[in-house]
Amino acid sequence: MNKVGIIGLGLIGGSLAKALKQKCNINNIIAMDIENSALKKALEEKVINDFTTVVDEHFSDCDLIFICTPVKQISSYVKKLLPFIKDDCILTDVGSTKSVILNELNVILDNTNIHFIGGHPMTGSEKAGYGASKGHLFENAYYILTPQPSTPENKVEQLKNIIVSIGAIPVILSPQDHDLVTASISHVPHILASALVNMVKSLDGKDKYMHKLAAGGFKDITRIASSSPEMWHNICMTNQKEILYVINYLIEILMQFSSAVRNKEDDYIWNFFNSAKQYRDTFSNRSPGPFMKTYEIIVDIIDQPGSIASIATLLSNHGINIKNIGIINSREYENGVLQIIFDDETSQEKSIRLLQEMNYVIYKK
Numbered sequence: 094m095n096k097v098g099i100i101g102l103g104l105i106g107g108s109l110a111k112a113l114k115q116k117c118n119i120n121n122i123i124a125m126d127i128e129n130s131a132l133k134k135a136l137e138e139k140v141i142n143d144f145t146t147v148v149d150e151h152f153s154d155c156d157l158i159f160i161c162t163p164v165k166q167i168s169s170y171v172k173k174l175l176p177f178i179k180d181d182c183i184l185t186d187v188g189s190t191k192s193v194i195l196n197e198l199n200v201i202l203d204n205t206n207i208h209f210i211g212g213h214p215m216t217g218s219e220k221a222g223y224g225a226s227k228g229h230l231f232e233n234a235y236y237i238l239t240p241q242p243s244t245p246e247n248k249v250e251q252l253k254n255i256i257v258s259i260g261a262i263p264v265i266l267s268p269q270d271h272d273l274v275t276a277s278i279s280h281v282p283h284i285l286a287s288a289l290v291n292m293v294k295s296l297d298g299k300d301k302y303m304h305k306l307a308a309g310g311f312k313d314i315t316r317i318a319s320s321s322p323e324m325w326h327n328i329c330m331t332n333q334k335e336i337l338y339v340i341n342y343l344i345e346i347l348m349q350f351s352s353a354v355r356n357k358e359d360d361y362i363w364n365f366f367n368s369a370k371q372y373r374d375t376f377s378n379r380s381p382g383p384f385m386k387t388y389e390i391i392v393d394i395i396d397q398p399g400s401i402a403s404i405a406t407l408l409s410n411h412g413i414n415i416k417n418i419g420i421i422n423s424r425e426y427e428n429g430v431l432q433i434i435f436d437d438e439t440s441q442e443k444s445i446r447l448l449q450e451m452n453y454v455i456y457k458k
């Protein structure tokens with residue numbers, strides 16, 4: 094691969110540009126976006142080599158182009174690229190839904206020699222924009238590909254190799270399977286997170302106690318409600334059938350649970366939580382999950398003023414970036430412990446070494 098094009102230089106497009114530069118030695122990246130500021134910043138940071146705000150001959154010599162715009166724009170960009178790109182260019186996207194885009198593309202690409210391979214990295218964040226992009230975003234994340242039966246094997250192999258080089262794990266699925274799986278593990282959970290937030294917003298009284306007291310669990314489960322409304326609007330408009338199927342399934346589960354609470358069905362209620370716990374506990378933190386992998390350590394600390402600050406200072410003095418830090422109280426550990434989350438494994442390992450040298454007791458998750 095000599096030259097790669099990126100259309101939409103936001104969280105995912107920017108992270109791809111950084112990963113391609115840092116991990117695949119790709120030194121010729123052209124980016125297109127309607128926002129000038131992200132393009133200028135990426136050029137200054139030498140993440141990209143050139144940019145444009147329209148699709149034009151800048152893309153003519155690209156060997157691979159990633160379309161990283163909101164889902165509803167993807168097929169129109171394939172159409173705009175057609176007059177410029179070479180026949181053997183691999184076109185791919187990162188959109189969170191697949192069947193609708195691929196159906197539109199079947200029409201657009203009919204009678205051309207261009208091959209489009211649907212893609213979807215199963216990693217990201219509730220943050221949007223180039224400013225939130227990271228070269229290590231794809232490390233250990235699954236990256237779904239949805240090639241058509243007519244896609245040449247060598248094109249799929251070339252794209253898979255790039256995905257492996259940015260640290261991700263390629264998985265081949267049909268567009269239909271992709272859309273049902275992501276509706277269940279991503280789209281409906283995002284809808285539910287926003288529904289919970291909207292519920293609290295409208296239930297909360299004049300004193301706003303709910304807003305004031307919303308703590309750990311509520312914040313954890315609703316983090317993704319801070320995601321881009323434009324992105325989630327686009328996803329719901331392009332995965333209608335699967336999202337409706339999963340929402341209706343969830344409503345059934347809630348209705349059954351509601352009836353069990355009404356009738357005080359002891360066993361049902363206990364089993365509801367127990368079966369969820371058993372299954373949830375099989376999702377290992379070490380295996381790549383649907384979302385961004387985190388690297389966590391747990392430190393036993395004495396609960397006294399300054400103890401968190403001294404650990405944070407030690408790690409920061411050694412150039413280690415802490416993603417999140419806080420006391421957790423759980424039955425797993427007898428007393429409160431300090432949980433520290435890092436972006437990568439190197440920071441996790443280095444912190445364990447440093448803290449053990451200072452005689453802290455560490456539990457690696």
Ligand SMILES: NC(=O)C1=CN([C@@H]2O[C@H](COP(=O)(O)OP(=O)(O)OC[C@H]3O[C@@H](n4cnc5c(N)ncnc54)[C@H](O)[C@@H]3O)[C@@H](O)[C@H]2O)C=CC1
Nearest residue numbers: 101102103104105127161162163164188189217218221222
């Ligand atoms: N955010 C996430 O966690 C994930 C997002 N995705 C998918 O990746 C795609 C991009 O999402 P993000 O990078 O998160 O969004 P983002 O909002 O961070 O970036 C989107 C970029 O596209 C640009 N853009 C918007 N409309 C455009 C247009 N008409 N023409 C050219 N550029 C345009 C924006 O200026 C922005 O730079 C979406 O299709 C989304 O479904 C996939 C996996 C994870």
Ligand SMILES: O=C(O)C(=O)Cc1ccc(O)cc1
Nearest residue numbers: 189215216217218219384385
């Ligand atoms: O922030 C998170 O945990 C996410 O849910 C990220 C995400 C958002 C959209 C996708 O299509 C895939 C992953």
